[in-house]
Amino acid sequence: xxxxxxxxxxxxxIYAAMVSIVVASLAILIGLTYFKKWGYLWREWLTTVxxxxxxxxxxxxxxxxxxxxxxxxLLMRAQLAVPENGLLDAQxxxxxxxxxxxxMILFMAMPFIIGLMNVVVxxxxxARDVAFPRLNAVSFWLFFAGAMLFNISFVIGGSPDxxxxxxxxxxxxxxxxxxxxxxxxxxxxxxxxxxxxTGVNFIVTILKMRAPGMKLMxxxxxxxxxxxxxxxxxxxxxxxxxxxxxxxxxxxxxxQFFTMANGGMDMLWANLFWVWGHPEVYIVxxxxxxxxxxxxxxxxxxxxxxxxxxxxxxxxxxxxxFVVWAHHFYTMGHGSMVNSVFSIxxxxxxxxxxxxxxxxxxxxxxxxxxxxxxxxxxxxxxPIFTIxxxxxxxxxxxxxxxxxxxxxxxxxxxxxxxxxxTVFAVIAGFHYWFPKVFGFRLNERLGKxxxxxxxxxxxxxFLPLFFLGLNGMSRRMYTxxxxxxxxxxxxxxxxxxxxxxxxxxxxxxxIYWSFRYAPRENVNDPWGGGRTLEWATHSPVPEYNFARTxxxxxMDAYWHSxxxxxxxxxxxxxxxxxxxxxxQPFILGVIFFFLGFFLVFSWWIPSIIAGIAVxxxxxxxxxxxxxxxxxxxxxxxxxxxxxGGELV
Amino acid sequence: xxxxxxxxxxxxxxxMLLSGCSSKLLVLDPKGPVAKTQSxxxxxxxxxxxxxxxxxxxxxxYMLTKYRATKANEGYEPxxxxxxxxxxxIWTIIPIIIVVILSVxxxxxxxxxxxxxxxxxxxxxxxxxxxxxxxxxxxxxxxxGIETVNYVNIPTNRPIEFRxxxxxxxxxxxxxxxxxxxxxxxxxVNKLNLVAEHEGxxxxxxxxxxxxxxxxxxxxxxxxxxxxxxxxxxxxxxxxSKLTPEEFDKLLATPVVGRKTYSSTHLEFRPAPEGANGxxxxxxxxxxxxxxxxxxxxxxMDMDGMNMxxxxxxxxxxxx
Numbered sequence: 001x002x003x004x005x006x007x008x009x010x011x012x013x014i015y016a017a018m019v020s021i022v023v024a025s026l027a028i029l030i031g032l033t034y035f036k037k038w039g040y041l042w043r044e045w046l047t048t049v050x051x052x053x054x055x056x057x058x059x060x061x062x063x064x065x066x067x068x069x070x071x072x073x074l075l076m077r078a079q080l081a082v083p084e085n086g087l088l089d090a091q092x093x094x095x096x097x098x099x100x101x102x103x104m105i106l107f108m109a110m111p112f113i114i115g116l117m118n119v120v121v122x123x124x125x126x127a128r129d130v131a132f133p134r135l136n137a138v139s140f141w142l143f144f145a146g147a148m149l150f151n152i153s154f155v156i157g158g159s160p161d162x163x164x165x166x167x168x169x170x171x172x173x174x175x176x177x178x179x180x181x182x183x184x185x186x187x188x189x190x191x192x193x194x195x196x197x198t199g200v201n202f203i204v205t206i207l208k209m210r211a212p213g214m215k216l217m218x219x220x221x222x223x224x225x226x227x228x229x230x231x232x233x234x235x236x237x238x239x240x241x242x243x244x245x246x247x248x249x250x251x252x253x254x255x256q257f258f259t260m261a262n263g264g265m266d267m268l269w270a271n272l273f274w275v276w277g278h279p280e281v282y283i284v285x286x287x288x289x290x291x292x293x294x295x296x297x298x299x300x301x302x303x304x305x306x307x308x309x310x311x312x313x314x315x316x317x318x319x320x321x322f323v324v325w326a327h328h329f330y331t332m333g334h335g336s337m338v339n340s341v342f343s344i345x346x347x348x349x350x351x352x353x354x355x356x357x358x359x360x361x362x363x364x365x366x367x368x369x370x371x372x373x374x375x376x377x378x379x380x381x382x383p384i385f386t387i388x389x390x391x392x393x394x395x396x397x398x399x400x401x402x403x404x405x406x407x408x409x410x411x412x413x414x415x416x417x418x419x420x421x422t423v424f425a426v427i428a429g430f431h432y433w434f435p436k437v438f439g440f441r442l443n444e445r446l447g448k449x450x451x452x453x454x455x456x457x458x459x460x461x462f463l464p465l466f467f468l469g470l471n472g473m474s475r476r477m478y479t480x481x482x483x484x485x486x487x488x489x490x491x492x493x494x495x496x497x498x499x500x501x502x503x504x505x506x507x508x509x510x511i512y513w514s515f516r517y518a519p520r521e522n523v524n525d526p527w528g529g530g531r532t533l534e535w536a537t538h539s540p541v542p543e544y545n546f547a548r549t550x551x552x553x554x555m556d557a558y559w560h561s562x563x564x565x566x567x568x569x570x571x572x573x574x575x576x577x578x579x580x581x582x583x584q585p586f587i588l589g590v591i592f593f594f595l596g597f598f599l600v601f602s603w604w605i606p607s608i609i610a611g612i613a614v615x616x617x618x619x620x621x622x623x624x625x626x627x628x629x630x631x632x633x634x635x636x637x638x639x640x641x642x643x644g645g646e647l648v
Numbered sequence: 649x650x651x652x653x654x655x656x657x658x659x660x661x662x663x664m665l666l667s668g669c670s671s672k673l674l675v676l677d678p679k680g681p682v683a684k685t686q687s688x689x690x691x692x693x694x695x696x697x698x699x700x701x702x703x704x705x706x707x708x709x710y711m712l713t714k715y716r717a718t719k720a721n722e723g724y725e726p727x728x729x730x731x732x733x734x735x736x737x738i739w740t741i742i743p744i745i746i747v748v749i750l751s752v753x754x755x756x757x758x759x760x761x762x763x764x765x766x767x768x769x770x771x772x773x774x775x776x777x778x779x780x781x782x783x784x785x786x787x788x789x790x791x792x793g794i795e796t797v798n799y800v801n802i803p804t805n806r807p808i809e810f811r812x813x814x815x816x817x818x819x820x821x822x823x824x825x826x827x828x829x830x831x832x833x834x835x836x837v838n839k840l841n842l843v844a845e846h847e848g849x850x851x852x853x854x855x856x857x858x859x860x861x862x863x864x865x866x867x868x869x870x871x872x873x874x875x876x877x878x879x880x881x882x883x884x885x886x887x888x889s890k891l892t893p894e895e896f897d898k899l900l901a902t903p904v905v906g907r908k909t910y911s912s913t914h915l916e917f918r919p920a921p922e923g924a925n926g927x928x929x930x931x932x933x934x935x936x937x938x939x940x941x942x943x944x945x946x947x948x949m950d951m952d953g954m955n956m957x958x959x960x961x962x963x964x965x966x967x968x
Contacts (some may be wrong), residue, residue, distance in 0.1 A: 090860040163857050169834065170817035170858060175782075260834045266818060267833065292833075302716070306731035331820060331830050333838035336762040340755040347750055351743045359731070360741040364711035367726045371716070380711065386704050390697035397750060399757035400689045402828020403675045406820055406855040472674040472824045474855035477863040577724075635860060 008158050011092065018155050047581040049133035051118045051439060052541060054140050058115030059430065061144060065107040066504070068151065072100035077461075081494035083482040090365035093478035094161040095180070099154065100182070101164025106191060107147040109284045109418070112426040114143075114198055117226045120433055121202060122542065123534035124220045126211025126550040131204040133579040134621075139194040139201065141589025143560060146191025149361070149596045157600065160184040163476065165277070166247070168258035168269040173251050182600040185247040190592050192240050202226055211533065213552035217311070220532040220556075221297075221304055225290025228314045229283050231322065243272035252602055267332060274325035282321040286314055288425030289356060292378045295432055296360050298529045299375040300367030303556055306359040313352035320349050324648035330398045332403050339398035346396035353389055357382060372527065373447035378429035378588065380455045381420045388416030391466070406476075409469025415462045427454075427507065435526040438534055439540045440518045446510035450503050457499030464489035464496075499559030522644070531559035536568055538643040544576045547636050575630040582626070588617050674824040679846040679871070681765035682827030689757045696746060756796035761827060764807050764841050773807040773841070777913075777920055778798060780832050780854060781815035781900050783861030789912035794884045795891050796907035797899065799868045804847055804879035810840040813920050815900055823869050829855055837922040844871035861903050885911050893917045 008014050032038050045053060068374055075096050079088045088096065088325060118136070122129055130136050153159045160180040162171035171181045206227045210219070219227075247269070249255030256262040258269045297304045326334070326342040360382060369375070391413040395404050435441045473486045480486045525535040535544050537557040548569040554560060561568040595610035676691070678684040693947035760766070764773065778800070779787040787800040802808050813823050821840060822829035830840045844850070854865035872880065891910035896918065901907065919925045 090863065094857075094860065167818055167857075175817055175859060260816075266835070300726065302726040303728055303730075305729060306736050307729065310737050329831070331828070332833075333830055333836075334760045336755075339758050340751075343754045343758070344747075344751045347747045347754075351740060351749060354743040355736065355740055358707075359703070359736070361707050361711055362729075362732075362735065364715055365716050366729065368721060368724050369712065369716045382708055383705060386701060390700055393747075393750065394690065394693045394697060397689060397693060397754040397757070399754060399761045399828070400686055400693065402761065402830070403683075403686050403690065403824065405829060406822075406857075467673065470673040470675045472822075472851055472853070474822075474853060476857040479863050 006156060008155055014430070021155065023632040035493060042583070043581070046586045047583045049129070049137045049574045049579050049581055049585075050543060051122050051130050051133065052134055055115045055118030055120075056437060057140060058111045058143070060119060061147060062108050062112035062115060062426075063508070065103050065111070065147060069100050069103040069108055070101065070501060070504060072096045074497055076100065076498035079478060080480075080490045082491065083480055083484070083487045085479060087222055088478065090478045091161060094476070095159035096313060097476055098144070098160045098163050098166075098184075102150065102160070102188070104418075105164065105280070105284070106188060107143075107150065109399045109422050109426070111143060111147075112430075113229075113284060113287045113422070114139075114195070116291070116429045116433065117202065117222075117229075118163075119437060120429075120534055121205065121223055121226050122209070123436070123537065123545055124223045124532050125206060125209060125214060126533045126552065127205065127209040127547060128545050128576065129579065130201050131209055132201050132266060134582055134585065135201055137582065137585035138588060139198045141585045142194030142197070142592060143191045145589040145593040145596065146187045146189070146194065149190065149593055149600070150183055150187035151189075151595075153180060153600075157183065165273055166269075167273075168247075168250075168264075168266040169248070169260050171251075171269075172259055174259070179600050181247075182251055182602075185244045185251065186596040186599050189241065190596050192237055192244070195233060196237040196241070199230040199237065202230040203234065207231070211550045211552050214557070217308070218552065218555045218557075221293035221307070221310060222287070222290035222532075224311055225286045225293075225314060228318050229286045232279045232283050232286070234319050235322070236276045236283070239272055240276040240280075243269065243276065246272075248599075251423060252599070267329070270329055270332070271325070274328045275322075278325045278328070279318075279321045281417075282317060284422045286317065288422045289314065291425045291429040291432070292360065292381060295374045295378045295428055295534065296363050297531055297556075298432075299370050299372055299378075300364050301370075301529050302363055302367040303531070304359070305363040306355075307354055307555070310359055313355045316352040317349060320345060320352075324349065325394060327398075327401070330401045336398070343396050347393055350389065350393050350396075355533075357386060357389075370529075372430040372431075373442070373444055373451055374432040376448060377424040377431075380451070381409075381424050381428075384416065384420035384424075384455070384459070386414060388418075389421065390511065391416060404469060406474055407469035408465040408475055410474045411475045412462050412465035412469060415465075419458055419462070424454075433534070434525070435521065436534055436539050436541060438515075439522045440514065440520045441526055442510050442514045443518055446506060446513060450506040450510060453499060453503030453506060457496045457503060460496030461493050461500050462496070464493045468493075483522075525558075531556040533558055533568075538640075542639050542643065543580060544631060544636070547573055547576075547640055573633050575632055576636060577628055577630055579628045580626055584617060584621060588614065591617060635637045657725075674851065677825060678826060679825045679848060679850060680843045681767070681845065682761050682842055683825055685757050685760050685765075686828055689730070691752060692753060692949075693750065696750065700746070713804060753927050764809075765843050768807040768843055771807055773809040774803065775809045775811060776802070777811045777915060778817040778821055778832065779813050779815060779920065780821075780858070780865070782817070782859060783854075783865045783903055784899075785821075785854070785865065785867045786914065787867075787900075788915050789881075790913060791916055792881045792885070793912055794881060794888065795910040795913045796884075797905060798866075799870065799907050800852075801870045801872055801877060801880050802844055803874040804844050804871050806843070806874065808842050808844075809952075810842060811922070812838040812840060813922075817858040818856055819854040819858050819865070821852070822855045823850050823852040825850045826869065831856065834923055836926055837920050844869070847871050847873060865902055884909055887911075 007018075032041060045057065048054065065639070075088060076093065079085050079093055118130070143336060157179040160166065160171075160176075160183055161178075162176050162181055166181060166184055169175055171184075206219070206223060246257040249259050250259060250264075256264045258264050258266050260266065293304050295312065324342060324346045326338065330339050330342070336514045371379075391409075395401055395410065395413055425572065431442055431447060468486055468489050471485065473480065473484070480490075522539055524530075524538060526539065530536075533550055533552070536550060548571055550557065550568045551570060553566070557568060560566070591610055591613045595607060598607040598610055653896065676687045677684070678687045727829055775790060777786075779788070781784045784798055785800075787796045789795065810821060812830055813836065814832040814834045816834065819832045821832055822831045823842065826842045826844055827840070830838050832838065847869055850869040850871065851870045852867045853864065858865070886911045888911040890912045895910075896914045899908070
């Protein structure tokens, strides 16, 4: 392979990006060396197995990916702002919408949610860490390796260009001969293993690590949502693993699973992809429902309405999520019988979702609602998400879907579900739990400014797309003619995208501003209405979470212990058993990154060496004896004193 | 009340936009029975969904105005409310009823649009093969023995049976004003029944992303009176040249072409993947197909000279 094939060439924008990547990397390296932070970085972050730090790293990665995916989105909107625009050519546009989709779903939404659940779930159930802390670090570093591998495709080798759905035969070697879709299959595979391990880890954590007295039907709703999500992950991700492996065989080893010749079936890919892909949608939406449930209860100062039906509806959604996948290709021509069945199962999802919406509305009833930033996102979610929901029901009707399918109407619909659903939720959760991790709240004025910008311009961006779709505009078109009449509404959407970006800039500025100037409160329950166990311990949370294990007597344990003046923490302090840090997960991630990179370019000898290195790492772990360490009582007392306030 | 204003405005503008634009939006401006069924299904679902939205928004605004924290209710301690069996039952059962109603509408309308439209069953449909290749549409009229590229003329008030397939990536054949879309794939033929009840020129396109030239994969559907249509067919037969296999291969290999007209079809030397020519041949003997990347020949291998076994029945279009 020649060097000019190795690096992406010929695009001034990409040269600029290469330069900025090199400059930024150099700046980070020099900065770390100058401030002598290498040791700190290694000891405190790269080798950590602490669920809170892993959560923070997930969220930092997700914010970086939000920026990457957001720039993709802005370029797309810039290109579509006016008819026959020459800003991007077809190939560049195709790569950008592909990476936008992959990055936003798999490297932004998922890690943001996994980050929040890492931080919050062990605290909510009164545990000291997750069930398998080292495995948790492996999950993170595999995700990170996959994400980085996917992102370098942008400057090395070329990005995938067959859409985030990578439909065959378009994604086959025949029609996509560059290494772009190799990056897709390998990097998603690596990140996917990480996600699967997270699913296993959290099922065990939630089932086995709850504080004494906490029954399943007394768990906080967010923990419930994560339990159900983890089950979906464990059932859905193996399908992706298999599909990606078949894709890899097709593209690298002359396999014929999805090709046009030799008995390959292109639609088999579409089926496998969506058997994973539709549950994936619920993997990113159910935790959002959990986050909203926590926030709405806290800021209405009321318990969640209809707890049992909230749990039941999530279980029903998780079951239905596996029997609706064919609604992604009603137009494949599998006849009215199959389409009718899938229409009905799809519409049925509206029922449990509706139950949730009404339960949230009735949680507000007779409450005392305070409009904090996290609550504003939650309250904006209800009306906007409902638009996404009802358009989803419209899309579910097969006969009508023949007209919506593959159009901007569909694009508008899923952004109306994913942004107010998932994105608003992770931002709300970020604001809500931020003080728990850092000991201070983000600025409320800036937070609200960002909220209004994001909410208003979200609608300006995506509402016009419904009408463009009904007017015949297909998705994924890099340009359109003047005569099509698509111009004005596209211009409105592009203006909205700029406003939306501005909102995210204010959000990021708020993080920076608050780190510098926000008053350090360091109180256990900064919002004053915390109900669940995470608010019972110190902020920032000490390494061991709780000096003494809480005794749970019912739902909303912290709230009731406050109201009824019953102590949550009893007994004497004993040495705490904690896991040791380890560099192995990080090193494993680095090896996987190189393994993936070599595989992408079909460099077999280095691939085999890297593969052997992975096996050595796993074997080394097997023979390692590490029983963790105990934090002595004296040290615990010192830490508790430093945090001040009540002993927990 | 901070939040009510913008949301109400949003809702009202949504309704206004819907009612104001509907006459102009292609999907809601049908010119044939299939598209008409679909647009009335869409409008029906929109009305029901607007009612659902209204209920949610009214409740939402009520809760937010009535129960927000003010100075006046400073010491107010919200009660513990477990839930309500009856209320929860109500908002489970009413959505179920709505879903049942919509299901009935969906099943009926889906059957209607999959079959020849009501009132046209007795007529013999005009069969037109619409096949896509990177990045153009080929229309073959086997009965008339003519073929066009990137435009298709049809007679009004006669059922047209489009038979869809592809010489490459999956595409989707879509003429919004005549009816919804369906996929064109390389290994099977899909059938799409459409009727034009009005004369005129309609916008058609591929709506499934298929690579670099995808955005330009548009075609014109010209619906003519039967007399005009017959005249056009006769003209084509008289004036246009024959489509030779060499000419067709050249066409397949050219990424973007304008309009073309021929007085014979490619079906004669390269039949569509249906019947004995369709489906998947597992492990078959054509060695050339292996390791052959980077040319359009792949799809040809799939179509002709295949060792067909029982897999002929894999033609999915027959399942309808």
